[in-house]
Amino acid sequence: MSPAALSRRSLLLGGVTAAGLMGTRARAAAPAPLAQPPSVVSNPPRQWGPQAPAPYLPDPDIIALDPSFSNLVYGNANIRLAWRGGDWLEGPAWSTQGRFLLLSDTIRAQQYRYLWETGTVSVFRASSYNSNGNTFDAEGRLISCEHGMRRVVRWEHDGSCSVLADRYQGAPLNSPNDVVVHPDGGIWFTDPGYGDTIVEGHPDAPGGRANRMGRERWTEDGEVVAQFAGHARQDDHVFRIDPHTGELRAVLTQQQLAGPNGLCFSPDGTILYVISSGAGPGQDGPGGDQRIHAYDLKDGDVRNGRVFADMMLDGHQLGPDGMRADIFGNLWCGAGGPLGLCGVVVYSPAGRMIGRLRLPRGVSNLTFGGPKRDTLFMCAADALFTLVVNTQGAGLS
Template identity: 50%
Template sequence: MTHQSDIDPPRGMTRRQSLGTLGAGAAAVLAAPAAFAQEGPPPPSTVTTPPRSFAPDAPPNVYFRDPDVLTVDPAFDALAQGNAPIRRLWTGGLWLEGPAWNAVGQYLLFSDIPNNRQMRWLQDDGHVSVMRLPSNNSNGNSFDSKGRQLTCEHLTRRVVRYELDGTVSIVADRYDGKRFNSPNDVVEHRDGSVWFTDPPYGGQLYEGTPDAPGGPSNPEGRINNRIGQPPEIGEAKREMPHGVYRVAPDGAVTRMIEETQVEDPNGLCFSPDFDRLYVASTGKGPGDTGAGGKGEIFVFDVAPDGAVSNGRLFSDCMVDGVKCAPDGLRCDVFGNLWASSNAGRVVGYSGVTCWAPDGRLLGRVRLPEVCGNICFGGPKRNVLFMAASQSIYALPTATQGAGYS
């Protein structure tokens, strides 16, 4: 995921604005409400005096349930783990994305898109180091059933796979002879096909590079898109509408979902039995001429042969009148959908939302930063990892993530 569209003020703001506003000192604005925060309606914000700290050496904050894990529907109580705190594992990125858990290596991989690097957090001692630099402004990552890393690259407008022997394979870089916009998030289907979204968010200086002069994100050519980039990047222009794609095991690429069905598709995931595909529609991106996404989640039925049908709105992601715009998506083994939340300036609504398969909001996890993407991991795959703007957070749960990462 990348850019959240402009949310109507004063309820929200663009992700770019939120990054500037909720930056390094963002932890200072998150609250520690009363001990039993589940009693009564959730407070409108999480600001307290003194402010809550999420640092590793922070004072204890858990009174059986972390006060920033909120039950909306009683069914959420079976998913939320008592006496488990939200922890900030690391901070120091610019816009963190694409968390993916490697079960063999016992590490969390994530992208720091503007810094053009992939990072790795180790389970054993919490050490964080650079795993790959440069990363071609990588965004979404996942691991397939064979343990190989799949990565979406903004800069090169392609999806790649890191093979077990150390080589890199191009999964897809064109459709019908045209370059992709900027692949964003990627997952594997159990039939071995690779599915990914292709919005235009990489067409900007911060997270990739604008189009060559005359392209939709650089129509007047005032930005020199060659500065700081390999020479082969210089001629790339946006050539296609948004889309969701499937790469068959034999390499054939098919556009499964059109821009007319989902604008600005971002995060995606399958239900545990692979009969549903969830797609987040974020906000208007660079070069878009249409209305752009509206911060919603759509769901499609998936046939055994991979065909999708019956696309429909799953949730408008409105919570207490606040737009909790989604980005990254993951299902747990019970079929509940967990979605990152960008509420901009509305402190207390950014973080993660959890939805039942029928679209009911079950609960929320509040973070002091806009959350871009999520995954389940840890030794038992029950830890919710959250890539939130500049920091990585973790929360043990009472459920497990479906799939491989």
């Protein structure tokens, strides 16, 4: 199978079974011990959770591939399992004003809040319409991508909800995936068709990419499902919402970049990075090329597109999903792949892989947070991992 044909979700889940992480999900705030054996990626095998023995220092799963990476990590910090719960965690975003981390559960269609002071997790929004990517703008307002309602929304300070985008050229969007705010206030988001599945949003219509045989019912009772299920409405796009007029404009088409997924900006806002992911769950046919692409920005337009990183490690094609930049311009990217290779990979501004964090499962999305923005939060299926680093996140979230 070619790398382009691999499913993004299968790559992210590549190490789960072998790592013995398929035990009963923990619904309580406190993390539950993982099934044995907990991991085979460290020697001796690593255990996770509050009852695990004290981990070794320096952490054997923090791997420097270049001497420069040692300046970005803190030698006395360990990768930590902070919480297990939910089904599929995505869209971590740090609220500076609230001092909490917001998380999406795309399968349960809920949002969670991780409190910095206590490390406890509670339901933040009981019905989020299969939200995925989240970010906070400069005013502290939450912006969310909703698969189920095919829209991007902003939650105002008075509790009201503003719809920022739900249609393009007269047709509904697909399933907005990831969202970031540029320093100029422009809101950028990706709109692949990954929400056209039973699990993550709205079942695809008969004959669609995720329901070619037409056996999945997409007209079940319920106003939201009946209204929003069906074929993907658009080609895949990367969109920009103008901060002054609210105009929605496509800056990249499916022909220019297939399968757009995670995106972020360089610290100075002059470069846009976009991940091209593989086909979504249940979707037949080719997806993106599973690479990170870079574009120069000028006045809200993209130019000089090029491959920034091929996401190859030890001869294996990793599956990138979400990423964030630190203040030095390094890219921290969540990746799925074979057990022992999956986790987080870090690239220098020149596109050289300089280090990685080895986890027992692939990481879908990540962000920097904490009062100093020096804690890396990593979403990996139903688990949230953290690591204190010697750098800080760039941008708003």
